[in-house]
Every structure is written in C-alpha cells, then in structure tokens.
Amino acid sequence: MAQKPSIPKGTRDFSPLEMARRDYIFTTITEQFRRFGYHRIETPAMENLSTLMGKYGEEGDKLLFKILNSGDFMRSVQEEDLQTRNLPRLTSEMCEKGLRYDLTVPFARYVVQHRAELQMPFKRFQIQPVWRADRPQKGRYREFYQCDADVVGSTSLLNEVELLQLIDAVFSQLGIRVAIKVNNRKILAGIAEVLGCPEKIIDITVAIDKIDKIGLEAVEGELSSKCLSAEQIEKLRPVLNLEGDNASKLAGMQELLNCSEEGKKGVEELRFVASAFDSLGHKAVLDLDFSLARGLNYYTGTIIEVKALDVEIGSITGGGRYDNLTGVFGMPGLSGVGISFGADRIYDVLNALNLYPEGLSGASRVMFVNFGEREAMRAMQIAKNLRENGISVTVYPDTAKMKKQMALANAEHIPFVAIIGSDELEAGTVTLKNMTSGEQQTVSPDKLPEILK
Helix, strand or coil: EEEECCCCCCCCCCCCHHHHHHHHHHHHHHHHHCCCCEECCCCCCCEEEHHHHCCHHHHHHHHCEEECCCCCCCCCCHHHHHHCCCHHHHHHHHEEEEEECCCCHHHHHHHHHHHHHHHCCCEEEEEEECCCCCCCCCCCEEEEEEEEEEEEECCHHHHHHHHHHHHHHHHHHHCCCEEEEEHHHHHHHHHHHCCHHHHHHHHHHHCCCCCHHHCHHHHHHHCCCCCHHHHHHHHHHHHCCCCCCCHHHHHHHHHHHHHHHHHHHHHHHHHHHHHHHHHHHHCCCEEEECCCCCCCCCCCCCCEEEECCCCCCCCCCEEEEEEEEHHHCCCCCCCCEEEEEEHHHHHHHHHHHHHCCCCCCCCCCCEEECCCCCHHHHHHHHHHHHHCCCCCCCECCCCCCCCHHHHHHHHHCCCEEECHHHHHHCCCCCEEECCCCCCCCEEEEHHHHHHHH
C-alpha cells in the first residue's frame, strides 16, 4: 500500500474557506498600505547567502534555510571539512543561496541595487512568504507570509508616527483589539552603557527580548551565564520593572539614563513618537515597554511589537528604525523604518475570535441549477450578465439530480440558487431561492443584479 503523502512540518495547506479568510486579511492590509501611499514591489523567494548571512544575529543565521548548489553540490567540498564536520565551511562550499528569512533585508538589497531608479523617500510594501528553520509550534510556522511596509531615505520621526497609525487602522478594520509595544534601541544602548558594558549590547538585548517567553528569572540566569555580573543584573532589574503610565515610565527612564547621551536621545525620540501618536487619536493601547528588544541586530532607533489583547499568541506585527542596514550593501547613511504584519498569526487570531464578516465563505453569490442543455445555456447567458455586474456565479455543469446540485450549494455556503426549468424558460423568468430563509421568488433576469447585490 502506497504511503499517504504529507507536507513538511511547519507548513500548511489552505482550503477554499481558509483562502477566502486569508484573502480578506491580505485585502484589508493592502487597502490600508495604499491609503498611506505605499508602492508594491516583489523580490525573489531565494537570495544569495551573502545577502542574508550576518543580518539577523547569530541565532537568526541558524534559522536560514540553505539551498544546495545545482548539479554536483559536493564538487567544492574539502575532504578535511567532511572529516571534521566543519559545518560552517561545508555550508559555504555546498550552498550559495538561501530562502529569504524576512522581507526587510531583501528590500535593502533591492534599494541598493535599484537606487538610480528610486525617488527618495521611497515607500514600499510587500506581501510574500518567508521561511525560517524554527521549531514548529502554535502560532509559529516554518513557512509564513509577511506583509511589510517600509520608508527609506528619511530620518523624520513622523514616519514612525505614521506607521503606528497604519497599524491602528489595520487592526481597527479587522476588529482585533491590540496593544502596540514601543521602545527605542538607543535606550537599550544607554542601559548597556550605564551598566558599564556597552560592548555587550547584543547579548543584553537578545536576552531581555525573551522576557515574555521565559520570564524575568530565566532571563537573569541567561545574562549571568553570558555577560553580566550579579551587581550589574541588580542594577538592570529596576529598568525592566518600571511601572505606571507612559509619561511616568519615560520620566523614570530619563532619570536612570541621565549619564548616557545615547540613552537620553532614545528617551526623547520615544517621547515625541508617543506624544504625536496620542495627539492624533487611536483605538489601540500604546504601551512603552523597555524590555522590548527584538532580536534583529539591524534596528537602531524605534522598535515596535504588537500583541493581540484577547488571544494568547506571539507578536502579530513588529518593526522599527534601521539606520545602517543598506550600509552593508555599499550604501551607508540611508535611513529606513518599517513594520511587518504577521498574516498567519493574524489569521489564527481572527479564527479564535470569529471576527470574519458574514458571507465571506461563499465563493459564489448564486448557483444556477442545471436541468438540461437548453436550460443550462440560458443560465450561462444570464450568468455572463451577472458577472459583468460584479456578481460571482456558479453554473452547475452536469444534469444531475436536484438533491446533488443543492448539496453543492449548501457545502459551498452559496446564499442563492437560481432555477430555470421549462416553465421559466418559456416565460423568460428565473426562480430565485434564498438558501438561508428558504423563500422563493420568480423574477425577470434583469432584476437579478439588484436583488443579488
């Protein structure tokens, strides 16, 4: 007996109903991207490893899917590297390309490669899949979609404020209550400076970024084993435990970072962004969270993470300011800021809360029953007119039993069934059945667009 086929762990198939729901998410986000003036681009699924490696930190590099070279991928491998299992060396010898880990680094490569064609500031959005060799679990997949919006070529903090507005607009339209967590990497650099170990900024941020996942005690244990003394950890603790409203948190952090110019600059930037966003009004909760670090090394200013308030799941949107990203591709000094919506986690949140609009599941608004060749051709004529009026239509292709045809309409949640039998054919009418109420009415075909809309 043949083995039943399967798909790789961390990936998923999507049914027609699931795709209708995902399309709703993508359409909502795309609509808001366009309202805020972003232009759509696409980049290849695979990039050169030289483009990807070193951009996500040591932990991120481990999660890159590498692609074996075409043909004899072992031709450049040294026997000594095989014997010693020198994995980094073997990878470089056998793999030149990898699947993209996110959309931001490929975007930075795109900007540098196409700089002469772009007007600055350049606002782009991208909706494409990305891949990470992570351990699959609830809300975490190896293949998933990101929906990114970025602005490059401007250092203005108004870009950050606008992105917060964009986040608020998307989740307001989707009906998801969220908290937008915001911090600034300059504040984190200031904390490392105050602790007396500015060179340990990466170790510190990677560790404290895990507070929500593993708790403060486990983070302190990791910091102790990697980089900080007991005295330094004691000094860090009040920083991570600042409480009160956003204004109180900022005041407390300013006092703690009084001897760090970098830290004070981060506080002022964060104060401006929060104040401007509040002045414009918003539905989302704005939470200044100084434990927020995000593990990506390229953030240099504002960092953003969004949490759903009514579902236990990881972040559903994230992003921040990256002043130095394009510098690694030969274009220093080009600043950017962006966000990424995690479409798959948003999908899980909408499923958990059942927030989809009514009528989303049906691919067709109406299905025509097939009683024979003459009746079917008349149905095809009317269906053509309905489609030209923007109404989705299914014409049942076979002359099957009525019960079988109606079963399809029920299974696909089609709200109306149109019947053209010999009587309707002779009278030039259509009998329309509402599948929810069971009511039937006989109407002229030219009345159908108004009724079905």
